Amino acid sequence: MAANHDGNAARHQEWYDMDIEEVNLEIRHLLENYSKVPPTEVVKHVNKIRADGFAANPYPCIGHYRFLNLTLLTHPLYDSILMRLKSNPNSIYLDLGCCFGQDLRQLVYDGVPSSQLTGLDIEGPLMSLGYQLFLDQETLDSRFLVANIFKGESQGEPWTGLLATGADIIHCSAFFHLFPLQEQIEAAKIIGKLVRKNGMIVGRQSGSVKPAEVPAIKPGSTSFRHDVSTLAEMWNKVGEETGTKWKVEGSLDQVGIKSKTTSAVEDENSRRLLFTITREE
Ligand SMILES: C[S@@+](CC[C@H](N)C(=O)[O-])C[C@H]1O[C@@H](n2cnc3c(N)ncnc32)[C@H](O)[C@@H]1O
Incomplete structure (x- = not known):
């Protein structure tokens, strides 16, 4: 797994996983085919939304990427x-x-x-x-x-x-x-x-x-x-x-x-x- 790069201490809570390098097949399928996110952009897109979501509301389900x-x-x-x-x-x-x-x-x-x-x-x-x-x-x-x-x-x-x-x-x-x-x-x-x-x-x-x-x-x-x-x-x-x-x-x-x-x-x-x-x- 990749490390977090932003150095924001608030992100390093116990239920904030490292940025992911791949997503599960089902959500990839949905993001590529429903949302039309280019395949090469899916992971970057997900990591960005996860960071913004956690900043707004630091639930484990966001930190652990359960929304995927x-x-x-x-x-x-x-x-x-x-x-x-x-x-x-x-x-x-x-x-x-x-x-x-x-x-x-x-x-x-x-x-x-x-x-x-x-x-x-x-x-x-x-x-x-x-x-x-x-x-x-x-x-x-x-x-x-x-x-x-x-x-x-x-x-x-x-x-x-x-x-x-x-x-x-x-x-x-x-x-x-x-x-x-x-x-x-x-x-x-x-x-x-x-x-x-x-x-x-x-x-x-x-x-x-x-x-x-x-x-x-x-x-x-x-x-x-x-x-x-x-x-x-x-x-x-x-x-x-x-x-x-x-x-x-x-x-x-x-x-x-x-x-x-x-x-x-x-x-x-x-x-x-x-x-x-x-x-x-
Ligand atoms: C742990 S998350 C689960 C999100 C989603 N259902 C899932 O399975 O991925 C819990 C959600 O409930 C919402 N929530 C918590 N308390 C609530 C309340 N009193 N009324 C409405 N929503 C609430 C939170 O804002 C959050 O989005």
Whole structure:
């Protein structure tokens, strides 16, 4: 791997990887064919956007280049999600905590009309960087909304507009794991209201074979890492408290998990948790 050359001390945090020399095949394909980035420019382009994004918001998912992982593409339901969105022009996809919006772009590349897709994040600058990463500000007809998930409808628009339409598919990746369990429950109750009947929340997050609160990035706070059964317990509780019913499916694997020695946020119990949470009532 190449070294960082800019000498900016703020970049050398524990979750800021060295600049990369190659990207994964899927994101290269998307950047070359959707964004029309020349093949020889892809790596340089990605490193520049990563540096700008980290300067704006130093999340591990940016420092570790996780925005290059098209996670939705690896979800077992990707093809059926694609078909559901393509076959019904009234179906709505919402990406909560979308950051750069890479999964949304993959759906557009795979043929979903971009007007059916909405991204939402608390950080407007990250969504703006998404346009710079994918070079599609002039062509993409998706909406990108700035809102705080925890404030829900109390913040008025744009949340109340989302609430009015609801969504069939909510992608919510690397979001819940940022927070302690009690806050995850609060977020789930708010997000759950956006899901249409038979709609689903899908995504990935940091999980664990030993579910527990672990120290979070923010000093003094924790985040809860689930396995499938604790995730199901959480959504049972959400259902009981909101008069809804949810089916939780998921799996733990080691895709993209870094070793303890190369990551400040993962340990030997860490796993990737892929999940599907379907609203039954
Ligand atoms: C760890 S990143 C994950 C980004 C993306 N979903 C992915 O999988 O690559 C978490 C994202 O959630 C956003 N976020 C954090 N708190 C939020 C909140 N309260 N409301 C909306 N977005 C939030 C952050 O700005 C960030 O873009």
